[in-house]
Amino acid sequence: MENRESWNLHWHFTEGFSEDMLIEGFFDGAPEIHLPHTVKELPYNYFSHEATAMISTYERSFCLSDEELLKRSVVEFEGVMAYFDLYINGKYAGSHKGGYSRAYMEITSFVKSGKNTMIVVVDSHERDDIPPFGFVIDYLTYGGIYRDVSFYSLESAYIANLFFRYDIERDTINSYPEFVIDNNGAPFKGTLCYSLSNSDGNIIHTESQTFDIRSGKSTIVMAKHQLEGLKLWDVDKPILYDVHAWITDDKNELDSHDVRVGFRITECRPDGFYLNGKYTKIVGMNRHQSYPYIGYAMGRRAQQADADILKEYNFNGVRTSHYMQSRYFLDRCDELGILVFEEIPGWGHLGGDEFKKVVLQDVKSMIETDFNHPSIFMWGVRLNESGDDDELYTKTNMIAHRFDPSRSTGGVRYMQGSSFLEDVYTYNDFCHADDPGLDNVQLDQRQVTRLDRDVPYMVTEYMGHTFPTKPFDNEKKRDEHARRHARILARTLLRRDSLGSFGWCAFDYNTHGDCGSGDKICYHGIFDMFRIPKYAAWVYRSQKPTSEEIILQPLTNFARGEKDLNGITPFLVATNCDYIEVFMYGRSVGYYYPSDKFFGLPHPLIEVTFDDSTMWNIPWQDGKVIGYINGEPVAEYCYARDAYLQRMNVKQETDVLSTAEVDTCRFEVKLVDQYSNPCEYINTVFHFVTEGDLELIGPEYTAPIGGHIAFWVKSVPTNLANVCQAFFKRIKE
Numbered sequence: 001m002e003n004r005e006s007w008n009l010h011w012h013f014t015e016g017f018s019e020d021m022l023i024e025g026f027f028d029g030a031p032e033i034h035l036p037h038t039v040k041e042l043p044y045n046y047f048s049h050e051a052t053a054m055i056s057t058y059e060r061s062f063c064l065s066d067e068e069l070l071k072r073s074v075v076e077f078e079g080v081m082a083y084f085d086l087y088i089n090g091k092y093a094g095s096h097k098g099g100y101s102r103a104y105m106e107i108t109s110f111v112k113s114g115k116n117t118m119i120v121v122v123d124s125h126e127r128d129d130i131p132p133f134g135f136v137i138d139y140l141t142y143g144g145i146y147r148d149v150s151f152y153s154l155e156s157a158y159i160a161n162l163f164f165r166y167d168i169e170r171d172t173i174n175s176y177p178e179f180v181i182d183n184n185g186a187p188f189k190g191t192l193c194y195s196l197s198n199s200d201g202n203i204i205h206t207e208s209q210t211f212d213i214r215s216g217k218s219t220i221v222m223a224k225h226q227l228e229g230l231k232l233w234d235v236d237k238p239i240l241y242d243v244h245a246w247i248t249d250d251k252n253e254l255d256s257h258d259v260r261v262g263f264r265i266t267e268c269r270p271d272g273f274y275l276n277g278k279y280t281k282i283v284g285m286n287r288h289q290s291y292p293y294i295g296y297a298m299g300r301r302a303q304q305a306d307a308d309i310l311k312e313y314n315f316n317g318v319r320t321s322h323y324m325q326s327r328y329f330l331d332r333c334d335e336l337g338i339l340v341f342e343e344i345p346g347w348g349h350l351g352g353d354e355f356k357k358v359v360l361q362d363v364k365s366m367i368e369t370d371f372n373h374p375s376i377f378m379w380g381v382r383l384n385e386s387g388d389d390d391e392l393y394t395k396t397n398m399i400a401h402r403f404d405p406s407r408s409t410g411g412v413r414y415m416q417g418s419s420f421l422e423d424v425y426t427y428n429d430f431c432h433a434d435d436p437g438l439d440n441v442q443l444d445q446r447q448v449t450r451l452d453r454d455v456p457y458m459v460t461e462y463m464g465h466t467f468p469t470k471p472f473d474n475e476k477k478r479d480e481h482a483r484r485h486a487r488i489l490a491r492t493l494l495r496r497d498s499l500g501s502f503g504w505c506a507f508d509y510n511t512h513g514d515c516g517s518g519d520k521i522c523y524h525g526i527f528d529m530f531r532i533p534k535y536a537a538w539v540y541r542s543q544k545p546t547s548e549e550i551i552l553q554p555l556t557n558f559a560r561g562e563k564d565l566n567g568i569t570p571f572l573v574a575t576n577c578d579y580i581e582v583f584m585y586g587r588s589v590g591y592y593y594p595s596d597k598f599f600g601l602p603h604p605l606i607e608v609t610f611d612d613s614t615m616w617n618i619p620w621q622d623g624k625v626i627g628y629i630n631g632e633p634v635a636e637y638c639y640a641r642d643a644y645l646q647r648m649n650v651k652q653e654t655d656v657l658s659t660a661e662v663d664t665c666r667f668e669v670k671l672v673d674q675y676s677n678p679c680e681y682i683n684t685v686f687h688f689v690t691e692g693d694l695e696l697i698g699p700e701y702t703a704p705i706g707g708h709i710a711f712w713v714k715s716v717p718t719n720l721a722n723v724c725q726a727f728f729k730r731i732k733e
């Protein structure tokens, strides 16, 4: 299905629905909105978790030429929370259940030449026939058409999907792509072709084979053929190839279809994860796809940026908790070499028959949509932390294996000794809640599985609710948050009976009143909702090899009255330097080395301890930490005795925004002292103002949180056809 025409722009929206909205012209003159869209912008916290639960109506008109009328018309919805009915020119044209799955709606028999009207009636209530709803859930799901909508004008036969299947034996890659052809015409002889190009655009392989194309939907697998000269995809060198596929009858090309692929061997074994035969420990985070104020309604650039952050902080894995996520995020994981565990929507609860029908549909849809991403190594086919249901989960596993024999299945549980129907026993291990000591931070797999043999095993959550930590908590709390992450990471890296671990979680997120800190936020992230790192994030980033980046990040605000009894130490330094030298009271107080409390990390945290109990009446001085590699000083970090607010540092994501889409730019604003350290406890207000074709996402007035804040501005699309450039001014301070 090529020639995707974006239908993201020029919609109308209203809360509620009534029959007269189906009458043509009802929305004429109403203000326009653009996708991605949320049914209601929310405050940062303290709002009702029912604020987005509503029926709402979206309208868009479109024109079709006489020529297009002879073709098939298909509309693609990538994500609508949580249910919708579609009407074309006043007539009901279909519906879709599930807020995270893609829907293709054929509207050929409803369209006319000239102007047409499309109405989408969206139900964003937490309906108990749709997973994850029906009981309590620890996250918000918002509402609206929050991902892209596209239109396709197609011949009577087109390529509905392409699973670029292959296997690798020794060094040989054998491919047998599977085409899904939708043909509403008579049977015909068709030729299926594809070309495979590298990132320079050079074609490396072409293939064409002829088949009898039946009427209706059929699946056609090309005969196996060898691909030569290809390089494998892996986490360090994520090499990708572009596949351009097309179908012809005896005269014409009927349709084409592009996918991006990468070739790799993933093996989940009892002794760990192997990527292309190489033992690889997966170090990842869980990611919710929500953002402040607009929930899920964030487009391309912000989705990509989340993957960039994970890479920057040295993660090679992510779990898309607890649902299928944006193609922009997954594409970026492909590009960066981040291993993805993608799962179906669910949270703790199993509903009735209709609910379970949607579960099965979700498994199929997840694989049909995301099959070609090389980054995905495992499908999650249980609803997160639901009880055993062997009948249902035998089916979800069967579907996953039928559509994709090449990948393992997992299914996340909180239970020990639960029915093991998947390939990997995936378990949320919070045993460290009671004992944060070094030895007991993760259970051995047999304690969990209660099996008498080792099986492929993975920890899919740790930390989270066991130690919620706010960016403005006191230093001691944030320090302990980092210590616990470090101990669990060390254990993850040391053990040989697991594929790895995913921490809970990357980013703080909005949640229901049943969970979180009572303000509708779960402060479980190693980053806050604005994607600003807490101390714990530095634990991971400092494990990078120094060839990539030298890190020297003291985890302290270096103030004499912050901790109980005025002690500065102990404090931690996250660094990949060999050792550090610390200056306090105007002199060097010694050299400090990686602490054996964090044995197992490539770069254990350094703990600075110094008995300063007798120093209280000595004047405090500027402080300094120097990092050394091979005996040479390579990095320096300074602190002020007399810290005062000196300036605002602003980090701007991009200088250029597209006005052909709703593009976003993130600004990170930090109030800092004379050494650029954040004024963490500052209490003030920002006023953000935009000019030109830009809109602020969220409130105009806002306060920093932990000395920082970030905000996003979005472009207001002005022109459908061109990618214009909107240069915008720096924010007013």
Ligand code: GAL
Pocket (backbone or CB within 6 Å): 138, 321, 384, 385, 414, 428, 461, 463, 464, 465, 466, 504, 524
């Ligand atoms: C888990 C759950 C997550 C999150 C986490 C908090 O049990 O799967 O969604 O709620 O707890 O620690």
